[in-house]
Amino acid sequence: MARVVSGIRPTGKLHLGNYFGAVKSFLKMQEEHECFFFIADIHSLTTHPTPSDLHQNVLQVMAEHLAMGIDIEKCSLFIQSDVPAISELYTYLNMNAYIGELERSVTYKEKKATQPKNINAGLLTYPVLMAVDILAHHADLVPVGKDQQQHLEMTRTFANRFNHMYGTDYFKEPQAYSNTGELVKVPGLTGQGKMSKSSGDADTIVFDEDEAAIRKKIMRAKTDTGPTEPNMEKSEELQNLFDIMALVSDYSTIAHFDDLHQKATIRYGDLKKQLADDVVSFVAPIRERITHYKNDAAALAHAAKIGAEKANESAYKTMKEVKEIMGFRKFY
Numbered sequence: 001m002a003r004v005v006s007g008i009r010p011t012g013k014l015h016l017g018n019y020f021g022a023v024k025s026f027l028k029m030q031e032e033h034e035c036f037f038f039i040a041d042i043h044s045l046t047t048h049p050t051p052s053d054l055h056q057n058v059l060q061v062m063a064e065h066l067a068m069g070i071d072i073e074k075c076s077l078f079i080q081s082d083v084p085a086i087s088e089l090y091t092y093l094n095m096n097a098y099i100g101e102l103e104r105s106v107t108y109k110e111k112k113a114t115q116p117k118n119i120n121a122g123l124l125t126y127p128v129l130m131a132v133d134i135l136a137h138h139a140d141l142v143p144v145g146k147d148q149q150q151h152l153e154m155t156r157t158f159a160n161r162f163n164h165m166y167g168t169d170y171f172k173e174p175q176a177y178s179n180t181g182e183l184v185k186v187p188g189l190t191g192q193g194k195m196s197k198s199s200g201d202a203d204t205i206v207f208d209e210d211e212a213a214i215r216k217k218i219m220r221a222k223t224d225t226g227p228t229e230p231n232m233e234k235s236e237e238l239q240n241l242f243d244i245m246a247l248v249s250d251y252s253t254i255a256h257f258d259d260l261h262q263k264a265t266i267r268y269g270d271l272k273k274q275l276a277d278d279v280v281s282f283v284a285p286i287r288e289r290i291t292h293y294k295n296d297a298a299a300l301a302h303a304a305k306i307g308a309e310k311a312n313e314s315a316y317k318t319m320k321e322v323k324e325i326m327g328f329r330k331f332y
């Protein structure tokens with residue numbers, strides 16, 4: 001069984017894209033591997049959230065992941081700041097990370113351009129903290145998107161450098177865990193590629209959102225003016241709606257609307273209404289569970305505690321061993 005580490009950004013509410021693009025792979029991985037999924041609240045400090053936003057966001061993602069089926073008996077779902085050894089290891093590894101290589105990080109360069117008024121040291125050393133998140137648990141596999149590949153590469157560099165500096169083979173190189181074969185890209189509702197918060201509220205179908213709001217968004221989704229003759233190719237906007245339908249509707253429903261489109265008798269209002277019904281049926285039980293968890297402080301506390309216990313055990317052991325290797329020896 002491989003060890004997997006993956007971070008979750010505590011930013012806002014989950015949408016259909018997050019579910020089919022990330023959470024579903026967590027559900028699969030927790031069955032097959034020893035997983036550490038953490039809510040990256042320390043990382044999120046680089047954007048200076050208010051204390052109450054930080055807390056609400058962590059609570060939200062915790063409730064959402066439990067509601068979507070993350071099983072605390074099968075994996076460790078923990079909050080990064082609940083594991084002090086992470087911060088301590090971060091201090092040690094920072095000493096072996098060079099400014100030049102950190103400045104070359106693509107994400108750092110991007111942030112420098114997009115938030116020039118807040119280029120803090122945490123942004124620069126973000127890859128070090130990320131390396132610690134991975135190395136603290138001796139992960140074999142890390143699911144990474146394209147934007148995180150360089151960070152994984154840096155993690156390997158830091159691990160190898162540590163080994164080399166101290167003449168040890170203590171850290172192994174984590175490998176990228178590619179989900180690309182299994183994951184779908186969920187398109188957005190505004191006709192602009194993948195569903196994304198950054199494309200605005202109208203683009204996303206959010207789980208923790210009421211039924212009326214979801215229906216309204218779908219009824220307003222971008223389409224074209226309709227087929228003018230049989231067997232026309234679908235426009236990108238229309239294909240997007242069919243692609244979302246493929247995730248939530250029965251095969252017969254999709255075949256029905258496909259057929260109407262081919263005959264050029266489709267009415268987009270009907271298609272959208274059906275899609276809205278099916279999305280709502282898909283989302284409703286999950287939303288109910290999110291609400292349940294958000295209001296169940298004891299269940300959240302239990303989950304956070306169990307997750308922290310597992311993660312602390314593993315990270316604390318690593319931290320002690322790292323200190324030993326580096327030459328911190330106890331005098332008492």
Ligand code: AMP
Pocket residue numbers: 009011016017018019020021022145184185186187188194195196197
């Ligand atoms: P974000 O919080 O937007 O960075 O999304 C978190 C993760 O959800 C990403 O790393 C992707 O794996 C996944 N994700 C987000 N949007 C989509 C989408 N439209 N389709 C597929 N996966 C997505």
